[in-house]
Every structure is written in structure tokens, then in C-alpha cells.
Amino acid sequence: MSEVLDLARELIARPSVTPDDAGCQALLAGRLHRAGFSCEHLRFGEVDNLWATHGDGGPVLVLLGHTDVVPTGPVEAWSSDPFIPEVRDGMLHGRGAADMKGSVAAFVVALERFVAAHPDHPGTVALLLTSDEEGDAIDGVRRVAKAFGERGQRIDWCITGEPSSTRMLGDLLRVGRRGSLTGTLTVHGVQGHVAYPDKARNPVHQALPALAELTARRWDEGYESFPPTSLQISNIGAGTGASNVIPGDLQVLFNLRYNPHWDAARLEAECEALLKRHGLKFDLRWHRSGEPFHTPEGSLRSTAREVLASFAGAMPEESTGGGTSDARFIAPLGAQCIEVGPVNASIHQVDEHVSVADLEALPDLYLALIERLLVR
Known part of the structure; x- marks a missing residue:
């Protein structure tokens, strides 16, 4: 050998x-x-x-x-x-x-x-x-x-x-x-009975327009040999398992793969501004894998x-x-x-x-x- x-x-x-x-x-x-x-x-x-x-x-x-x-x-x-x-x-x-x-x-x-x-x-x-x-x-x-x-x-x-x-x-x-940036998002609502939505606040319903905007956004057109920046939702979950309970929280895990047009701090600020613009009550933790x-x-x-x-x-x-x-x-x-x-x-x-x-x-x-x- x-x-x-x-x-x-x-x-x-x-x-x-x-x-x-x-x-x-x-x-x-x-x-x-x-x-x-x-x-x-x-x-x-x-x-x-x-x-x-x-x-x-x-x-x-x-x-x-x-x-x-x-x-x-x-x-x-x-x-x-x-x-x-x-x-x-x-x-x-x-x-x-x-x-x-x-x-x-x-x-x-x-x-x-x-x-x-x-x-x-x-x-x-x-x-x-x-x-x-x-x-x-x-x-x-x-x-x-x-x-x-x-x-x-x-x-x-x-x-x-x-x-x-x-x-x-x-x-x-x-x-x-590309750089890699992961966000762990928790959208807070108010849990309640599905028959009384006026007494609850559904975080899934509230978050959907914001998530749709995040995923539809064209972040850039690429950079030299880099492809355009991409945001992908990898996990999403809410609820107690019962069909008659409005969940209190929604959890979303997403990742951005980004080219040199961006750095992590600017992407974080852009995402947080979008979520605030939609009036969400949320917590968002970031993990920067590398620029x-x-x-x-x-x-x-x-x-x-x-x-x-x-x-x-x-x-x-x-x-x-x-x-x-x-x-x-x-x-x-x-x-x-x-x-x-x-x-x-x-x-x-x-x-x-x-x-x-x-x-x-x-x-x-x-x-x-x-x-x-x-x-x-």
C-alpha cells in the first residue's frame, strides 16, 4: 500500500x-x-x-x-x-x-x-x-x-x-x-380557546405576513461569483397539540446564507426592523456562524x-x-x-x-x- x-x-x-x-x-x-x-x-x-x-x-x-x-x-x-x-x-x-x-x-x-x-x-x-x-x-x-x-x-x-x-x-x-447567520424567533401571542378568538391573540396569524415578506424578499443580485443571499425557514412550530387551543407562542428557526454585500449586523437589523414594522411582540436570538x-x-x-x-x-x-x-x-x-x-x-x-x-x-x-x- x-x-x-x-x-x-x-x-x-x-x-x-x-x-x-x-x-x-x-x-x-x-x-x-x-x-x-x-x-x-x-x-x-x-x-x-x-x-x-x-x-x-x-x-x-x-x-x-x-x-x-x-x-x-x-x-x-x-x-x-x-x-x-x-x-x-x-x-x-x-x-x-x-x-x-x-x-x-x-x-x-x-x-x-x-x-x-x-x-x-x-x-x-x-x-x-x-x-x-x-x-x-x-x-x-x-x-x-x-x-x-x-x-x-x-x-x-x-x-x-x-x-x-x-x-x-x-x-x-x-x-x-457565503456567510451563515441563524435566527431563533419566538413570536408571543395570548393563548385561548379557538371559539373565543377575541379573548386571545394568535401568534401564527400575526407572524404569517412578516414571514411571507421575509421569505419573498430579494436581498441582492449576487456578488461576483457568489449567488444571491438566501433566507430559508428550517423549522416552525406552535400549539399544544389540541385542535381547540390558540397557541401562546410561535417558534421559527431560519438561516441566511449571504454574500459580501452584507455582514451579520446589517442583516440582523434588517430582519428585526421588518418584524417590528409588522407590530409583532417577539424575541429573536442570533447565532453568527461566520462572515x-x-x-x-x-x-x-x-x-x-x-x-x-x-x-x-x-x-x-x-x-x-x-x-x-x-x-x-x-x-x-x-x-x-x-x-x-x-x-x-x-x-x-x-x-x-x-x-x-x-x-x-x-x-x-x-x-x-x-x-x-x-x-x-
């Missing part, structure tokens, strides 16, 4: 369901330490974070990943044990194979090869790993980025190993992500485009689609961020898998990116 396949299998065999790292980072830190890296373990709460660096000064290139995985779901639904990696029909199966232990293994192999070939390379190359990407994302890269900001840690370029490819390795280059980020044309994008084209045989699509990633916490430090990784078709699914051929190509892809950025 290949070096990267062996390491990916070792990582998959550790059941690191978020936020448990299950020893993954210790394994990787040991390898990187032997390769000459300085390793710093940053543990916040129940979350393990690893910061491994080689070289000094700028530019600073960071490879960003996570060792935690989502729960497996019903184990009996899998064709094989999700934490016993198995190769079948050219695919490596196991939880985290694509998201993202395959990329993490490739990162480490690429870094080992890079420092062996360029022991006195310019600048700094680093690996940042967390065990809190798939969970609350509070004590992982968000917290590390805060600590980096406080101590003045410089980051020029960041390559995240999230599974970004769609049909074949290297066919998509992610150059940004949008966008890497403009420059050395990072152009280098990545050339490298991916050489692997995929055609220029990659440059996209800002998808959900969020931990790069949203690194970008505010002043870093240009891209995402490059394997095919994402099976992530978070039963029988998650990654192509062995793609996995074995990933270290060369990451190595090419590192060499072109740091040693030209």
Missing part, C-alpha cells in the same frame, strides 16, 4: 466523532516532529487543536484541516464497519475517508516530502488541525484564530483540504464561502488554477458555493483562502468513500501548490 493510503487508514481507524480527536493529532504530530516541525498543542475545552510549523518568517502558508468526523448513523446500514477502513473496487471506505482524513493524510505526506526536498525553504509552512469542525466550531479554529490574532500570528495563504471536487479531482477550486470571505485574483488563485488544471486536464471551475468551512475564521486574519480536496459525492453519507487513485494523487497536488508558492 502507498504511504498516504496507509496513513489515511490509520486515521479512519480512530473513531474521532466530533469533538473527540481519538489520538489522530498525536499520531500526526509525532510524524511531523520527526520531520523537523515544531508542534504546539492548543486544547480549548474538549477540543484538540494542532499547530505545526517549519521555517520562519514570511510568507506563511497554512494547510487547514480537521480530524473530527460526523456520527456514522446506523452502523448496520454500512457495508462494512465505518471505523475499519476497507478498500473495495478502487475506493477507500470509512467514516472520514473523504471528509477529511484523506486530505489530512495527504497534507502530512506532502509536508514531509516538501521539507525533505527543501530543508531551508523560504518562509513558513504550517499545518493547522482541529477536532471541532463538524461540531459547534467554538473551541476549534474559531478559538485558535482569536489566539492567533492576540499574539500577532501572520498568515498569508491558507489551503483548506475540504472535499471540493465534484466529478474528478481538481475540477473545482473554491475561492470563497463571508472571498479571495480575489492573485498569486494564490492563479497558482492553484494552474496546478489543478495540470491534474484535471482542464481549468477548474472557480466557485463560492457550498456551506461553510473553517477558512471563515482564518480569512479575517488577512489571509487569502482557497479550498482544494477530493470528490465530495459521499461525504456525511453511509458508506463514505474516496477514490484510492485520487487519494494517492493528493500529496503530489498539495506538494505542487506548496513548492510553487514558497520556492517558485
Whole structure:
């Protein structure tokens, strides 16, 4: 078996369901330490974070990943044990194979090869790993980025190993992500008997016009490669379960995915003003998952485009689609961020898998990116 396949299998065999790292980072830190890296373990709460660096000064290139995985779901639904990696029909199966232990293994192999070939390379190359990407994302890269900001840690370029490819390795280059903002809305009414609506105040009836306006609003027309901002209601509920009771409260959970036309504070103000304009009595709690980020044309994008084209045989699509990633916490430090990784078709699914051929190509892809950025 290949070096990267062996390491990916070792990582998959550790059941690191978020936020448990299950020893993954210790394994990787040991390898990187032997390769000459300085390793710093940053543990916040129940979350393990690893910061491994080689070289000094700028530019600073960071490879960003996570060792935690989502729960497996019903184990009996899998064709094989999700934490016993198995190769079948050219695919490596196991939880985290694509998201993202395959990329993490490739990162480490690429870094080992890079420092062996360029022991006195310019600048700094680093690996940042967390065990809190798939969970609350509070004590992982968000917290590390805060600590980096406080101590003045410089980051020029960041390559995240999230599974970004769609049909074949290297066919998509992610150059940004939308922001994510979640609102938990409670509209207050007065509970009563449905036969006496004059003695009650129905929060469902009161809220419907406001919710209709929120969902129908055209927030913007998009931003460069970003789609228009979207608001989606994900949960809504009210009532006691009885058909003859007007509910006292209505609960609504909604999410905004937004482009750089907006920031969270302005969106919050817009939503609250609309609800007040409809005369609602309400409470609204917000959770800011992260602001949008966008890497403009420059050395990072152009280098990545050339490298991916050489692997995929055609220029990659440059996209800002998808959900969020931990790069949203690194970008505010002043870093240009891209995402490059394997095919994402099976992530978070039963029988998650990654192509062995793609996995074995990933270290060369990451190595090419590192060499072109740091040693030209």
C-alpha cells in the first residue's frame, strides 16, 4: 500500500466523532516532529487543536484541516464497519475517508516530502488541525484564530483540504464561502380557546405576513461569483397539540446564507426592523456562524488554477458555493483562502468513500501548490 493510503487508514481507524480527536493529532504530530516541525498543542475545552510549523518568517502558508468526523448513523446500514477502513473496487471506505482524513493524510505526506526536498525553504509552512469542525466550531479554529490574532500570528495563504471536487479531482477550486447567520424567533401571542378568538391573540396569524415578506424578499443580485443571499425557514412550530387551543407562542428557526454585500449586523437589523414594522411582540436570538470571505485574483488563485488544471486536464471551475468551512475564521486574519480536496459525492453519507487513485494523487497536488508558492 502507498504511504498516504496507509496513513489515511490509520486515521479512519480512530473513531474521532466530533469533538473527540481519538489520538489522530498525536499520531500526526509525532510524524511531523520527526520531520523537523515544531508542534504546539492548543486544547480549548474538549477540543484538540494542532499547530505545526517549519521555517520562519514570511510568507506563511497554512494547510487547514480537521480530524473530527460526523456520527456514522446506523452502523448496520454500512457495508462494512465505518471505523475499519476497507478498500473495495478502487475506493477507500470509512467514516472520514473523504471528509477529511484523506486530505489530512495527504497534507502530512506532502509536508514531509516538501521539507525533505527543501530543508531551508523560504518562509513558513504550517499545518493547522482541529477536532471541532463538524461540531459547534467554538473551541476549534474559531478559538485558535482569536489566539492567533492576540499574539500577532501572520498568515498569508491558507489551503483548506475540504472535499471540493465534484466529478474528478481538481475540477473545482473554491475561492470563497457565503456567510451563515441563524435566527431563533419566538413570536408571543395570548393563548385561548379557538371559539373565543377575541379573548386571545394568535401568534401564527400575526407572524404569517412578516414571514411571507421575509421569505419573498430579494436581498441582492449576487456578488461576483457568489449567488444571491438566501433566507430559508428550517423549522416552525406552535400549539399544544389540541385542535381547540390558540397557541401562546410561535417558534421559527431560519438561516441566511449571504454574500459580501452584507455582514451579520446589517442583516440582523434588517430582519428585526421588518418584524417590528409588522407590530409583532417577539424575541429573536442570533447565532453568527461566520462572515463571508472571498479571495480575489492573485498569486494564490492563479497558482492553484494552474496546478489543478495540470491534474484535471482542464481549468477548474472557480466557485463560492457550498456551506461553510473553517477558512471563515482564518480569512479575517488577512489571509487569502482557497479550498482544494477530493470528490465530495459521499461525504456525511453511509458508506463514505474516496477514490484510492485520487487519494494517492493528493500529496503530489498539495506538494505542487506548496513548492510553487514558497520556492517558485
